[in-house]
Amino acid sequence: MSTTRNRQIFEEACCLALKADGSRLTLARKAIIRALADAEGPLTAKEVMSRVSTRHQEQTGSVDLASVYRTLDRLADLNLVHPVSPQGSYLPCHHGQCKHSSHVLLACSGCAKLEEIHLPDQILGPLYWYLSESHHFKGDNRPFQITGLCKECKSA
Numbered sequence: 138m139s140t141t142r143n144r145q146i147f148e149e150a151c152c153l154a155l156k157a158d159g160s161r162l163t164l165a166r167k168a169i170i171r172a173l174a175d176a177e178g179p180l181t182a183k184e185v186m187s188r189v190s191t192r193h194q195e196q197t198g199s200v201d202l203a204s205v206y207r208t209l210d211r212l213a214d215l216n217l218v219h220p221v222s223p224q225g226s227y228l229p230c231h232h233g234q235c236k237h238s239s240h241v242l243l244a245c246s247g248c249a250k251l252e253e254i255h256l257p258d259q260i261l262g263p264l265y266w267y268l269s270e271s272h273h274f275k276g277d278n279r280p281f282q283i284t285g286l287c288k289e290c291k292s293a
């Protein structure tokens with residue numbers, strides 16, 4: 138659920154990060170960020186584009202899909218939205234202010250609900266340690282996705 142406060146924090150974080158990254162904050166970009174902030178769940182690039190076009194056409198003119206993808210990719214690099222597979226959608230991250238460093242995305246294959254939750258380091262730490270010891274692989278600590286059934290779908 139995106140409360141007004143969450144929405145503001147998300148919008149500010151995106152604007153600051155894009156600026157720090159040297160990207161120009163065009164009206165179209167701001168409208169894209171606003172559409173993501175208002176979203177109740179993950180959005181595909183096409184959904185972002187149609188929300189931007191219906192709501193902000195007067196200010197932004199038409200926004201093309203390529204620039205929506207560019208902005209989403211940029212925000213994903215900056216860890217402000219999380220790509221969701223196999224839908225190819227993007228979940229706005231509302232954990233930017235969060236002190237917990239580790240998160241996972243729980244994706245329900247029954248109702249398609251998607252949730253980002255904290256994962257205690259005591260749980261994730263051993264996994265990263267194992268990957269490093271046994272596969273010489275260093276995880277980058279970005280949230281990864283676990284697919285399964287949520288509480289409601291499990292008991293249905």
Ligand SMILES: [Zn+2]
Pocket residue numbers: 216219229230231232233240253280
């Ligand atoms: Zn996140």
Ligand SMILES: [Zn+2]
Pocket residue numbers: 232235236237240254255
């Ligand atoms: Zn968090």
Ligand SMILES: [Zn+2]
Pocket residue numbers: 245246247248249250286287288289290291
């Ligand atoms: Zn479900």
